[in-house]
Amino acid sequence: xxxxxxxxxxxxxxxxxxxxxxxxxxxxxxxxxxxxxxxxxxxxxxxxxxxxxxxxxxxxxxxxxxxxxxxxxxxxxxxxxxxxxxxxxxxxxxxxxxxxxxxxxxxxxxxxxxxxxxxxxxxxxxxxxxxxxxxxxxxxxxxxxxxxxxxxxxxxxxxxxxxxxxxxxxxxxxxxxxxxxxxxxxxxxxxxxxxxxxxxxxxxxxxxxxxxxxxxxxxxxxxxxxxxxxxxxxxxxxxxxxxxxxxxxxxxxxxxxxxxxxxxxxxx
Numbered sequence: 001x002x003x004x005x006x007x008x009x010x011x012x013x014x015x016x017x018x019x020x021x022x023x024x025x026x027x028x029x030x031x032x033x034x035x036x037x038x039x040x041x042x043x044x045x046x047x048x049x050x051x052x053x054x055x056x057x058x059x060x061x062x063x064x065x066x067x068x069x070x071x072x073x074x075x076x077x078x079x080x081x082x083x084x085x086x087x088x089x090x091x092x093x094x095x096x097x098x099x100x101x102x103x104x105x106x107x108x109x110x111x112x113x114x115x116x117x118x119x120x121x122x123x124x125x126x127x128x129x130x131x132x133x134x135x136x137x138x139x140x141x142x143x144x145x146x147x148x149x150x151x152x153x154x155x156x157x158x159x160x161x162x163x164x165x166x167x168x169x170x171x172x173x174x175x176x177x178x179x180x181x182x183x184x185x186x187x188x189x190x191x192x193x194x195x196x197x198x199x200x201x202x203x204x205x206x207x208x209x210x211x212x213x214x215x216x217x218x219x220x221x222x223x224x225x226x227x228x229x230x231x232x233x234x235x236x237x238x239x240x241x242x243x244x245x246x247x248x249x250x251x252x253x254x255x256x257x258x259x260x261x262x263x264x265x266x267x268x
Contacts, residue, residue, distance in 0.1 A: 130251030140176030
């Protein structure tokens with residue numbers, strides 16, 4: 001069977017094979033007639049939920065691979081289409097030199113993590129704009145939210161148990177860094193070992209601002225939330241997608257603008 005994307009309204013042998021595979025897996029699409037109608041869509045969505053796939057009712061490479069219809073489940077790679085010029089239009093206030101410096105590492109990390117398809121590439125670039133704007137890994141600066149009027153830098157983070165901090169100097173040592181703004185001893189300890197190669201970021205938190213490490217952290221963080229992010233974006237819920245990264249809505253305006261610009265520029 002071809003690895004073409006199949007969706008409602010399609011017809012032909014590929015749809016018939018899809019219907020037969022769904023039925024064989026216990027998800028009845030109705031008549032095996034080669035017409036992708038509502039019954040086929042509903043059966044496919046049920047199968048996708050069962051397999052932990054994005055339940056969009058579209059038979060893309062991953063759904064077809066799970067059904068045994070294709071061997072290669074990779075989604076189309078858009079790295080070549082996410083050029084410096086496209087990223088610059090998504091991030092219009094960012095110096096283009098910064099994008100030239102950082103974009104290759106970001107795209108390479110996304111590729112290594114299997115996230116170089118359209119949705120997650122747009123998510124990554126939009127997230128960088130919302131988190132840093134400069135398109136460079138950065139450290140959090142002092143503010144009234146992290147430093148008390150008479151305290152040492154980042155003293156309001158020192159005893160944040162939700163971040164795994166254990167008192168001074170944890171607040172400053174594990175402040176936000178990178179493209180995705182990694183924060184707190186717990187997250188430095190959690191994500192460092194997940195990198196390739198693994199790193200002891202708990203002992204060397206400053207490495208989170210190395211461009212390649214920051215790119216790997218971004219890809220790892222987004223990859224852990226891929227299904228939820230894609231589900232939110234499928235439903236046009238940019239707020240939910242932003243919350244999955246930020247925990248709130250900080251930078252939502254920048255994120256939303258960047259994502260919509262990129263969505264209009266990258267081919268489907």
